[in-house]
Amino acid sequence: MSTASARIPFWRDVRVLRVSAQLLFVLVIVLIANWFYTNLQINLERTGIRFGFDFLWTTAGFDISEGIPFEPTDSYGYAFWVGVVNTLRVIGIGIVLATLVGLVAGIARLSSNWLVRQIAAVYIETIRNTPLVVQLFFWYTAVLLKLPRVDESIELPGPIYLSQRGLALPRPYATESFPWWGVVLAVGLLAALAVYIGRRISLARAQRPGFPALWAGGVFVLCAVGGWLVLPQAPLAWEIPTLGRFNFEGGWQLSPEFAALLAGLVVYTGAFIAEIVRGGILAVPKGQTEAARALGLRPLQVLRLVVIPQALRVIVPPLTSQYLNLAKNSSLAVAVGYPDLFNVANTIINQSGRAIEMVFLIMATYLTMSLLTSAFMNWYNRRVKLVER
Amino acid sequence: MRKKILAVGLVILLVLPLLSSGQGQPATTLGKVQARGKLICGVNNAVPGFGFVDPQGNYSGFDVDYCKALAVAIFNDPTKVEYRPVTAASRFPALQSGEIDVLIRNTTWTLDRDVGLPFNFAPTTFYDGQGFMVRKASRINTLRDLNGATICVLQGTTTEQNLADMARRLGITIKPLVFNDVNARDQAYDQGRCDAMTADASGLAAARVKLSKPDDHKILPELISKEPLGPVVRHGDDQWFDIVKWTAFCTMEAEELEVTSKNVAQLKASQDPRIRRLLGLEGDFGKKLGLDNAWCANVIEKVGNYGEIYDRNVKPLGLERIVDGKPSPNASWTDGGLIYSPPFR
Numbered sequence: 001m002s003t004a005s006a007r008i009p010f011w012r013d014v015r016v017l018r019v020s021a022q023l024l025f026v027l028v029i030v031l032i033a034n035w036f037y038t039n040l041q042i043n044l045e046r047t048g049i050r051f052g053f054d055f056l057w058t059t060a061g062f063d064i065s066e067g068i069p070f071e072p073t074d075s076y077g078y079a080f081w082v083g084v085v086n087t088l089r090v091i092g093i094g095i096v097l098a099t100l101v102g103l104v105a106g107i108a109r110l111s112s113n114w115l116v117r118q119i120a121a122v123y124i125e126t127i128r129n130t131p132l133v134v135q136l137f138f139w140y141t142a143v144l145l146k147l148p149r150v151d152e153s154i155e156l157p158g159p160i161y162l163s164q165r166g167l168a169l170p171r172p173y174a175t176e177s178f179p180w181w182g183v184v185l186a187v188g189l190l191a192a193l194a195v196y197i198g199r200r201i202s203l204a205r206a207q208r209p210g211f212p213a214l215w216a217g218g219v220f221v222l223c224a225v226g227g228w229l230v231l232p233q234a235p236l237a238w239e240i241p242t243l244g245r246f247n248f249e250g251g252w253q254l255s256p257e258f259a260a261l262l263a264g265l266v267v268y269t270g271a272f273i274a275e276i277v278r279g280g281i282l283a284v285p286k287g288q289t290e291a292a293r294a295l296g297l298r299p300l301q302v303l304r305l306v307v308i309p310q311a312l313r314v315i316v317p318p319l320t321s322q323y324l325n326l327a328k329n330s331s332l333a334v335a336v337g338y339p340d341l342f343n344v345a346n347t348i349i350n351q352s353g354r355a356i357e358m359v360f361l362i363m364a365t366y367l368t369m370s371l372l373t374s375a376f377m378n379w380y381n382r383r384v385k386l387v388e389r
Numbered sequence: 390m391r392k393k394i395l396a397v398g399l400v401i402l403l404v405l406p407l408l409s410s411g412q413g414q415p416a417t418t419l420g421k422v423q424a425r426g427k428l429i430c431g432v433n434n435a436v437p438g439f440g441f442v443d444p445q446g447n448y449s450g451f452d453v454d455y456c457k458a459l460a461v462a463i464f465n466d467p468t469k470v471e472y473r474p475v476t477a478a479s480r481f482p483a484l485q486s487g488e489i490d491v492l493i494r495n496t497t498w499t500l501d502r503d504v505g506l507p508f509n510f511a512p513t514t515f516y517d518g519q520g521f522m523v524r525k526a527s528r529i530n531t532l533r534d535l536n537g538a539t540i541c542v543l544q545g546t547t548t549e550q551n552l553a554d555m556a557r558r559l560g561i562t563i564k565p566l567v568f569n570d571v572n573a574r575d576q577a578y579d580q581g582r583c584d585a586m587t588a589d590a591s592g593l594a595a596a597r598v599k600l601s602k603p604d605d606h607k608i609l610p611e612l613i614s615k616e617p618l619g620p621v622v623r624h625g626d627d628q629w630f631d632i633v634k635w636t637a638f639c640t641m642e643a644e645e646l647e648v649t650s651k652n653v654a655q656l657k658a659s660q661d662p663r664i665r666r667l668l669g670l671e672g673d674f675g676k677k678l679g680l681d682n683a684w685c686a687n688v689i690e691k692v693g694n695y696g697e698i699y700d701r702n703v704k705p706l707g708l709e710r711i712v713d714g715k716p717s718p719n720a721s722w723t724d725g726g727l728i729y730s731p732p733f734r
Contacts, residue, residue: 061550061553061554062549062550062552062553062565063549063552063553063556063563063564063565064565065539065564065565065566065567072553072554072556072557073557137573140573140577141573141576141577141580145576145577145580145581145582146580149581150581164580164581164582165539165582244537245536245537245538246537246538246539246584247537247538247539247564249537256582257566334544334567334568334569335568335569335570335573336573337541337566337567337568337573337574337577339567343544343567343569346478346544346569347544347549347567349478350477350478350544350549351547351549351550353481353501353502353505353506355481355482
């Protein structure tokens with residue numbers, strides 16, 4: 001009698017077959033990848049296209065309408081970076097606002113008030129079921145460009161000017177005495193820290209509850225205001241936007257392109273997040289709400305202390321996908337003329353003809369941003385997840 | 390399990406031939422076009438007068454007529470063209486990859502495109518230049534008046550770079566607003582988001598027609614660039630390059646010899662050797678190009694000579710070949726312009 005494995009020939013041994021099937025599969029994948037790669041090589045050679053990233057250091061020669069300071073004499077690489085920063089700006093603000101909109105709309109859709117519920121439902125269903133690029137065009141051409149012309153702009157207190165060229169706001173800037181005020185602030189911070197520690201110690205001695213942070217805050221504000229008044233010149237002044245020949249100059253400018261893209265992304269993604277929030281809340285058993293109410297918690301407290309912490313566990317994973325969607329949808333910026341990384345990269349492609357390299361860069365950048373977002377969200381998910389002991 | 394192995398084996402069997410085949414058979418572009426039975430022409434679809442598609446899907450325009458001329462030269466049938474609308478950004482990859490046979494889409498001939506990209510430029514059919522359109526009420530009369538202005542510009546063209554170059558040259562600042570869609574750019578300018586719009590003068594003339602009040606706008610007389618526009622082909626097929634080149638010259642030579650679509654039939658009886666050679670009655674230039682000897686006669690008959698093509702498409706935009714007795718570059722060389730064909734002999 002031989003052993004069991006000796007009786008089964010290897011071509012019928014399940015383990016061998018499994019391993020060899022996997023190996024074969026890997027082999028096929030490698031072969032296909034290699035085929036693509038050599039194909040690319042052959043075609044690049046045949047059409048005489050050079051491959052390399054050295055062009056990124058040559059002069060761009062075009063201008064960018066907004067973002068961190070940029071001159072046409074700067075390089076293609078820096079131009080791309082300006083686009084990346086513009087993209088990050090819209091994604092960062094967009095994610096925060098979309099979450100807020102989604103949270104409010106999601107809760108509103110479950111409201112006991114009929115009207116609130118219906119309004120939320122109409123918003124969510126209309127927005128979720130129309131294409132984003134159409135919505136962007138709507139925001140840009142039908143809303144923001146319909147604002148008054150720049151020479152007839154609406155003046156709000158501040159002064160803030162609103163026109164189809166965007167929003168112009170006063171901007172604080174540091175005057176000559178600002179460094180001195182900085183010193184005063186630092187001293188104030190130290191004093192506040194000292195007061196905080198002192199109060200805590202004395203409160204602990206007296207075994208009495210109190211508000212040491214309030215005391216510390218008071219001291220800091222006192223120092224800041226005192227410093228402002230004592231200094232011969234105010235440390236901060238306002239730069240007021242003024243209407244030049246064509247546009248407002250100076251101050252803070254918010255362009256309608258940025259606003260249209262942001263509004264489009266926030267409203268669109270917010271509708272999806274609302275449904276995720278609703279699903280998350282509905283996933284919390286009704287008994288939890290009833291028990292919390294029975295304990296005498298107010299409706300808002302029920303939501304904040306009982307329902308949302310439990311709903312978050314269901315909400316966070318799909319929420320991550322929505323954040324990633326928002327990030328990737330931001331590449332529609334070119335439709336409304338906002339210079340995001342995709343827009344700038346397209347210009348670079350057109351001017352340098354280096355399509356393969358730029359597409360590679362675009363993909364790598366979006367991939368990096370998405371992987372970072374999802375890494376952060378996975379970390380957050382682990383934090384809010386039910387800790388099982 | 391056995392089924393799975395079978396499936397894997399089947400996949401490998403299917404993939405292997407793909408791996409071994411590699412590249413397809415190299416064929417001449419003319420051969421491919423003839424085998425396909427139609428020409429694939431990369432065109433614009435949003436510039437009236439040059440390349441425009443109407444709601445019924447019919448293409449028309451100056452560039453489109455040159456697509457038709459090529460189709461006539463090859464098939465003697467102007468309908469044997471498939472128009473592929475390409476964007477400014479997608480046109481070069483489309484030509485490079487062989488998705489289109491020829492690119493006739495207001496494309497500027499530049500050193501970098503001719504040398505850096507593997508392309509050949511056929512003769513210039515339209516001499517354009519980048520200009521500016523402004524509101525008549527804006528008090529902008531010269532380029533310097535544009536200091537501080539927001540300018541709407543289309544992505545993927547030399548226009549963006551010309552604009553920045555101009556600003557640097559004149560020491561003024563401008564804010565370019567870059568769109569990738571003609572209609573978005575026109576909307577933004579029309580509604581007042583931009584103080585000016587820049588494009589090739591031909592493109593501006595075409596855009597002005599589409600504005601809500603065309604008469605409120607004017608095109609500044611100063612041009613900031615040379616934009617010679619013409620058909621483009623890939624490197625590596627000289628026969629195809631010759632066909633595209635000489636089809637364009639055919640229309641120009643016909644105008645010079647005063648052969649039109651109306652009189653070409655009668656002129657076949659002409660004794661003028663230049664006309665006889667042009668119409669393929671003498672010599673076998675058509676054969677040498679790989680075409681029918683009557684290719685040029687057919688082009689003139691079915692599409693027209695240069696002047697006819699120009700008058701049909703570009704003249705309605707308000708762009709004349711001779712302005713106040715002064716020839717534009719697009720006038721025939723006999724009138725002092727730049728439209729000139731090498732001899733047909």
